Amino acid sequence: GHEGYIGGIAYLPGVKGVVSWSSDKTVRIWDVEKGKQEGTSMVHESWIYCIAVTRDGKRILSGGEKGKISVWDAETHESIQEWASYSGFSICCIALSPDDRCAASGDSDGKIMIREMKEGGNLKIRHSLDAGSSVQSVCFSPNGKKLASAVYNSNLKGAHVVQVYDIESGKLILGPVKGHESWIRCVLWSLDGSRLFSASDDGTIQCWNSETGKSIGGQWTRHTRAVYSLSLSPDGTKLASASCDNTVRFWDARSGDPIGHPLQHESHLFAIIRRIAYLPGGERVVSCSDDKTVRIWDVEKGKQEGTSMAQGGWIDGLAVTRDGKRVLSGGEGGKIRVWDVETHELIEEWTSHTGFSTWCISLSPDDRQLFSTSDDRTIRCWNSETGKSIGQPWTGHTREVASLSLSPKGTKLASASLDNTVRFWDVCSGDPIGHPLQHEIDQFAVAFSPSGDFVASGGKDLKISIWHV
DSSP states (O other), X not given: OOSSOEEEEEEETTTTEEEEEETTSEEEEEETTTTXXXXXXXXXXXXXXXXXXXXXXXXXXXXXXXXXXEEEETTTOOEEEEEEOSSOOOEEEEEEOTTSSEEEEEETTSEEEEEEEOGGGOEEEEEEEEOSSEEEEEEEOTTSSEEEEEEEOTTSSSOEEEEEEETTTOOEEEEXXXXXXXXXXXXXXXXXXXXXXXXXXXXXXXXXETTXXXXXXXXXOXXXXXXXXXXXXXXXXXXXXXXXXXXEEEEETTTOOBOSOOEEOOOOTTOOEEEEEEOTTSSEEEEEETTSEEEEEETTTTEEEEEEEEOSSOEEEEEEXXXXXXXXXXXXXXXXXXXXXXXXXXXXXXEOSTTSOEEEEEEOTTSSEEEEEETTSOEEEXXXXXXXXXXXXXXXXXXXXXXXXXXXXXXXXXXXXXTSEEEEEETTTOOBOSOOEEOSSOEEEEEEOTTSSXXXXXXXXXXXXXXXX
8 A cells, every 4th residue: 555644535437446646656546346556556756745537537647746747547557748837836736627628737836827638648738827826726617617726825915815717818807805814725616606615724614606706604614623625515515524623524505504413533642432333223322442431422413422431441342232232341451341321330340351451342143142352362252141251262363363253144253363364263162264364464453244255354554355255
């Protein structure tokens, strides 16, 4: 996979693939079904800041440092062309017209370049526009006749503006539209072209009349930090926004009213959420975290229910009984705790892997057996009613056992370990089944497919392997 952070991703039209770019200075194409990279990486000589894909999925454009845009063949992964700007400043954004005939780019020197792409690979620079001091986002109107841009102009009071240009003449036809107090990171048209949406570092989203530049309604203000990205639903009725406040929020694209509850991504250093599971009925979820608690949440309200269940140590394992009445948690100290879902009180505490941490717990389909793993390198089977051990520990792994998965029929158990293997076990006897699946590096996750014919495993190398079993 990529060797740096992934800065962006886009679907390739017509194929089951996605294209991604990364701080490792590469563009890569991935097969969605196989989960593997296709072909060779497309290597930039410098940092990449943006990509765009043609509607026919045949070409990929990538831009970054030194003012260069590379055009790649999506089939061969070879460089077709390289476009250089006059300024040499970093390319911050790229957009393609709906008919793929024009490409627009904005750079860190405030230039917008509109290029006409002709048959045979010929290129014509249609316009080079001085928009301001820096251009952060460009977007073609649905009919391809206008280009909206998010611009920082140090010469203006209210320097963060939206500007719209006519593609044919290159003239500024709307703006500068003022309203944001900080950098505008994204600008987007409505599907009918009558409105523009903008997202800013000031934590707000604004909607504008694309003819007059007047604000439609007030600022959309639920985010508490910078808003970096916007996306319209296919029918144009909902707008999704992603923010540095660790949330994705949804909005009514007409009224600006929030829709539902935000998707919350926890970022606190000591509060990583390790596991999450639905309670039967789908109206509540239970989670465990590095803050050493188990918590139950109301999905509709987006709020925690009742008090937190304090484990007393780090929690890595979580399971819910099929009747939804009990939650089991395991972690530091090797103890498994059983909690009452309604009262949140501790029912029982089992000493399992003595003196070691419990990494994963899993219940059998009938809730009668509980399986647990630990850094003592064993798997153990328990009577979930009495908490008593069934048989001896299952041995075979030579390092910590990180993950378990039961086959759909509940007859086989798969285990993933830091000894680079995935092993299979007979659920009734605990005997090993077949040979282990050997990997090149530590494995942290394993899962059976719904049919039971395949197993997926994931490890320290950030790769997912799929095995026919």
